[in-house]
Structures are given as C-alpha cells and as structure tokens.
Amino acid sequence: MESGPPGGSGPAEPGPRLRGWRGADAAASASSLSRFGAEAGCRAPAVAAVLPAGGCGERMGVPTPKQFCPILERPLISYTLQALERVSWIKDIVVAVTRENMETMKGIIQRYQHKRISLVEAGVTRHRSIFNGLKVLAEDQPNCRLSKPEVVIIHDAVRPFVEEDVLLKVVTAAQEHGASGAIRPLVSTVISPSADSCLDHSLERARHRASEMPQAFLFDVIYEAYQQCSDYDLEFGTECLHLALKYSHIKAKLVEGSPDLWKVTYKRDLYAAESIIKERISQQVCIIMDTKEDEEHVGRCLEEMLKTELNVHFLDYESVPFGQKMEKVMQIREFAKEAKKRNILLSGLLIYFPQEEQKLRESLRQGATIIAALIKERNSGLIGQLLVA
Template sequence: MIAGSELTILVVAAGRGSRAGEGLPKQYRSLAGRPLLAHSLSALLRAAPHARILTVIHKDDLELYRESVAGLEAGLEGRLKDPVYGGNTRQASVRAGLEAMDSDAALRPEYVLIQDAARLFASESLILRALAAAKTYGAAIPGIAVTDTIKEVDAEGAIVATPARARLRGVQTPQAFRFDLILAAHRKAAAEGQNDLTDDAAIAEWAGRRVHVFEGEAGNMKVTSAEDLALAEARLIRDLQDIRTGQGYDVHAFGPGDHVWLGGLRITHDHGLVGHSDADVLSHAITDALLGALAEGDIGSHFPPSDPQWRGAASKIFLAAAAKKVRARGGMIAHIDATLACERPKIGPHRDAIRASIASIAEIPVSRVAIKATTTERLGFTGREEGMAALAIATVRLPL
C-alpha cells in the first residue's frame, strides 16, 4: 500500500516527438480511440492508486492536455494535479516539475517516480518495485538484460570494444528517487551548467550518487517512432476484447430552408430538415448506434426534445457526447457504417467531407467511417422527397 503523501509520479510530456513523424506531438496522437497520454496516465492511476500525478507539458499544449485528461475514467481525475510547463530540454522539464512539487506542501513527497509519457504500459508490479528500490537505495532505475551483442564504435564506424553483455542493461522509466536527493542533484547540475544529461539517473550519477538497477519489464515499451505507435495501438486493441455492435435509425421531414446538416456538415439544398435540434438525421442515427452498442439508451433519453436547451442545437454535440462515453469506458470506436436514404441532395459529391466531419467529431480516424447513400426508386416518403432517413451501425471495442 502506498500512502497518500509518500509518492508523487512526475510524468514528462513536454517533448515534440519529432521522431514519430509529422502531426501532433506523439503524446497526443490517438491510439485505440484515446490520446497516448490518456493511456499513460490511466495506467499510472490504476497501478499506483494512492499516488498523486503531476504532468509537465509544453506551454503550447494546454488545450491538448485538457482534452486528453477529460476522457479519463470517472473518479481518477481528482488525483491529477494541474500541469506545469516544461523547458527546452527533458532535463529542464523534469527540474520544473520537481521545483513545482517543492513549492507545494500538498505535492512534496518522500519519493518521486519520473516517468516518460511515451511509456503507456506501466504495471502495478513495476511501480511497486520502483518505490521499494527508491526506499532501499535512494536512487534506482528499471533495466532489462540486453540480449543482443553490443559493439562500441569510433567516429568512422570501426569497432573499438565489445562490452560484456552480462553487465549491460537496457534502461527504462519510471526512474525512482528519494525526492530531496534528485531535487538537489538537478539543482546542482543547473547551477554548474551541466545541461546535457539524458536521463535522471545520469544526473544523480553526475552528482555523485550511486544508482541501483532493479528489474524492469519487457512489455514496458517506449513509443518513439511511427512504427512504435502502430505496435502500441495493436497491443491496446488486442486488450479490448468485448466487441459490440449497435444500430441507429432516424427520419426527418423536409421543410422550409436552404440547407441540411448531415454528419455535422452544412450542405446547400432547396429545403431544410425539420426537428427540435438542427435535424441532422445522419448524426442522430450514428449517435443512437453508439449508445446502443454501450446499452445506454437512445438519443432521446440523453437529450430529450422536451428540454428547451436542445432547441436548434447542433447535433454534433450529441455525437461527440456518445463518442466520449465510449472513451470513458476505456473503449474505442472500431467502425461506423451509415447509409442515407434520399433522392436529393446527391450525397456523392459530399461523401468524403461528411466522413471527415464525422471522424473529427467522434475523434477517430476517417478510415473508420463509411458513408453510403441510396435512393428508394421514388417509392415511399423518401422517394416522394418528403424527408430523409439514415441507418447506422457502430462497432465498438471495450475492455472485458
């Protein structure tokens, strides 16, 4: 058992992640329906249920951070402290986090674990070993035995040494320290201009502290490259074994207007659709499909038309809320497949834009959204152009 004032975990998430390719910093990339950082924080909150967590972020990433933590499991958010801004290097970012802890009596712990945000599979046993090692040695890091032969080379690439493999370890995080020890080491390094040390163990070593290596975990992977992102997502998806399918169906009549809303996209038309909200028939059907997959009622039970606050509301609010419910259950939207039934407007020219809009609202890749359209051969109310109908099927994956 970890006492509430004993341990704070410092999560380093201020980097730009350039080696992961173009796009958002890797800690905010979506993996299995949630940002990588959300997975990392969830793992730590579960693995260390009595620890506090402080995240160091880049000054430009506050909104991305807020979006990431908004979907965490209910009851866990309160243990996350407000983030602090990091510096230009990992070393500066860690020191900023340590100084923030030192200035807040409610945060200042006996022991601190320093964890890279890019490691999203921290286990309870790893956290407990880290804390035990910190208590025993004051400074300790997880490591795993090296299985490949390692060669040291010179500037020309010629081998100059072959270190004994039995004495080598691949180093991981979380790195574990007595708080006053690592804070003093960081302050000393900063005061003496020693700013190029690559991890906290190196800082402790430079300050003259002996650092112990305890047993790490092979599964405690670090996401660095685009290939790592793909591997991590595959591993996350493999753990979501409760696969569910929901369906949704909605109809709205045509009325006066000069546009319709479909999947959150405004499409010019010679009529509008009539409804309590913006009558986005496609978003309504998809929302019901997602709620059905979760067995959480339908759109009317969550956003009743009797409630005046939803009069004229943008239906993307409903779709986003349903998608958020999937993420809140620790799950992901695996696929959305929807069909529109109408004579006009023609959907083909707008198909890709509608897909992109739905993907953005649901926070999933556009490759997981399929939109089709059909006429009803002039039969029925859609054939008479009295209205539109939409049918949607959603597949979600949840943890067992």
C-alpha cells in the same frame, strides 16, 4: 443499456478505457497501501510522479508530438495518465508540457477526466522539464495543493503500459536505496564507434542493460542532484540515475521490468501500442437470436468457435431486451451511433441458419470469422453495418 443519449453530463468515457490490466485492477489498487507493508517491510511513503512531456517527437516522422498522437482516437499521454491514476497511492502527478501544448493538455485532462494532475511548463530539454516538475513539488507555494513527497516517481509520457507492480518495486527500492530504476535486457549489441565511423569496440551484451522507466527516488536525493547539476548535464544528459550517482552518490537499485515498458519512439511503436490496446480492451460478444429454441445450440457453437481464436467474454445470449430495435438496418445504424458514445462498437450479423448440421456449422464458422475480424480490428468506421454470414 438503453439506446437513449447518455444524459446532460456528457459522455462518461469517451475513447477506450482499458480493463483487465495485469496486476492493476481496482481490487489490487485498493489494497496497495497495505502491500507496502507486506512486501517490503516499509511504511507507505507519500508518493508523487513527474512526467516530462515536452518532447517534439522528431523521431516519429509525424508533425504531432508523439505523446499527443491518437491511438483509437485518444491521445497516447492519456493512456499513461490513466495507468498512473489507477494506482491509488500516487498522490500527485506533475506533467511538464511546452507552452504551445498547454491548452491541448488541459483539454485532454478535461475530456478524459484525469484526476490528481498538475501542469508545469516544460524546459527545453528532458532534464529541465523534470527539474521544473520537481520544483513545484519542493515548494510549498501559496494556493498550491501540492506538498513535498517522500518518494518521487519519474516516468515517460510515452510509456503507457506501466503496471502498478513495477511502480511498487521501484518505489520500495527507492525507499531503501535512495534511487531505483527499471531495466531491460539489451536487444542489440552496443558498440562504440571511432571518430571515422569505424568499430572501436563492442560491449558485452550480457554485462549491460537498457535503462528504462519508471524510476523512483527519495525526493531529497534527486532534487539535490538537480540543484547541483551543471548546465551541460541539463542540456545533454538524459539519465536521472546518473545524476543521483554523480551528485548524491547514490547507487540506484535496478529492477527488472516487463517488455511492455518500452518507449513509444517510432511510428511502428504507435502501431504496436494500438494493437496492444485493442487486445486489452474488454472483448464482449452479445448474441441475439431470432428463434428461441435454437439459441442454446447455435449460441454455444459460436462461442466455442470464437474461443479458439479470441479471448472473448460472452454475455448471456438468452434474454436480451433490445432485440426489437434491430429490425431494420437503419435502426442498427442509429443504435450503433448511440452505443459508440459509450465506447461500444456495435454491428449486426445475420447468420444463415440451415437445419442441416454441417451447413449450420459452416455458416457459424463464417460468422465467427466475421466477429473475430470486427473485434480484432475494432475500427469505428465499421459500426452499424449489417454483415451476413
């Protein structure tokens, strides 16, 4: 990597991109069409996704709708779109956003270079937004590149950690059963209150599940259900599986999802999402040595100390060409500013380097603590500093 500006085409990847996503790397995605055949005995269907993103986030206690809340400077919905885009067999992603947020959403799509996205206007409720999304997929409109899919995935904009694995499961189950949805065990007992806010009865936790997202449907099943459903359903309902049951008489197949499918609802969920994203971002350390003869020993010690604390991948520390740029603090800062454009957070670390083995190890232990802190927090406010161990 050179320290020059990234060129006229603008920053290639502003904000963090997640790598090493379980089960969703490039190779898995490339082979996924064939996985339909292998895993489910089904041919690969045409699949689209609808993302209702019209919510106002009142439960979050912040003015920004939660799907637009920044996590490491990037809006939450962009992570969710990225998770869906990585799945090559999802042909179209329809996002329903309110008129007020339409320009914001267009800006996000442009900035993070999202592909295969179509925008529709959200309705005033979740069901109305989904229905709007389904309508544009149903209609073969002129000047519209969308065509009717066989299977449609419905997902939430505020569930950014969806994996290809569970998407594949709900889609294949929907092909077979007509409808499918991810479920999770209940964390709390569910109770039914009486009119005077007293306990009427409690539900047996083991016999019930939380209905989560993603869900998938044969397109005709869910579209017909929406066409039939009442205003009351559209205003007060929230559960698509219920509509498929009530109006299309389809009993959805339920698929066990991972804990990461949870919905970002409260402010604490934003904190959790930020920590998960930090943990998943590629963690690489590059060590540059001053004295050639010690680099092997010192580098290996540091690597070994860090590996007990962090899942860090070490770049080779033997020959790094940009060492001479690091001579002065101000140079580190300038260099860090450039690296930040490529989403690399760069800091300098000066390790005191005594000959005595025990003192050296103390010094390296301190260095490892500092490196671990920088990697864990991943705060861009600390780039370009020269830290001392």
